[in-house]
Amino acid sequence: MVKTRLILFMIILFGLSACSEGFPEISSPVASSGIEGNVLQGPMCPGPVRIGATDCQDQPYQTKITVLDANNNQITQFQTDSLGYFKIPLKSGTYMLQPKPGKPLPFASDQTVVVLDGQFTQVTILYDTGIR
Numbered sequence: 001m002v003k004t005r006l007i008l009f010m011i012i013l014f015g016l017s018a019c020s021e022g023f024p025e026i027s028s029p030v031a032s033s034g035i036e037g038n039v040l041q042g043p044m045c046p047g048p049v050r051i052g053a054t055d056c057q058d059q060p061y062q063t064k065i066t067v068l069d070a071n072n073n074q075i076t077q078f079q080t081d082s083l084g085y086f087k088i089p090l091k092s093g094t095y096m097l098q099p100k101p102g103k104p105l106p107f108a109s110d111q112t113v114v115v116l117d118g119q120f121t122q123v124t125i126l127y128d129t130g131i132r
Contacts, residue, residue, distance in 0.1 A: 035087075038083070038084045038085050039063055039108075039124075040059065042128075043058070044057065062081065062082050063084075064099075065125070072096070076088065093114075095112070096112055108125050
């Protein structure tokens, strides 16, 4: 009797598991457009640099960047990572990137960036160290 009930229970359990579809996977939305790139500072050495010299190349720079829309409204502000890299999702449109200046150097100029739907626009921001 116990054996019969156990077999019946197993058949029901197996039948229910075969009919179940499980839980649907919920995926988080993936940004399809925005800006990505890096921030560098340079020059790193004074005076003329020898052609092919690698010891005075521009270096990654960690900083804050403010993003403004076409009406000069702040959309977001972000900080680059320690290697100067960033990737920010944005809707398609025209934006102004305002790099935060040092005190007083290094300094970088504002940049206008156009983001197209379905694409990440590549941006390089170069900070001037003032070394001459």
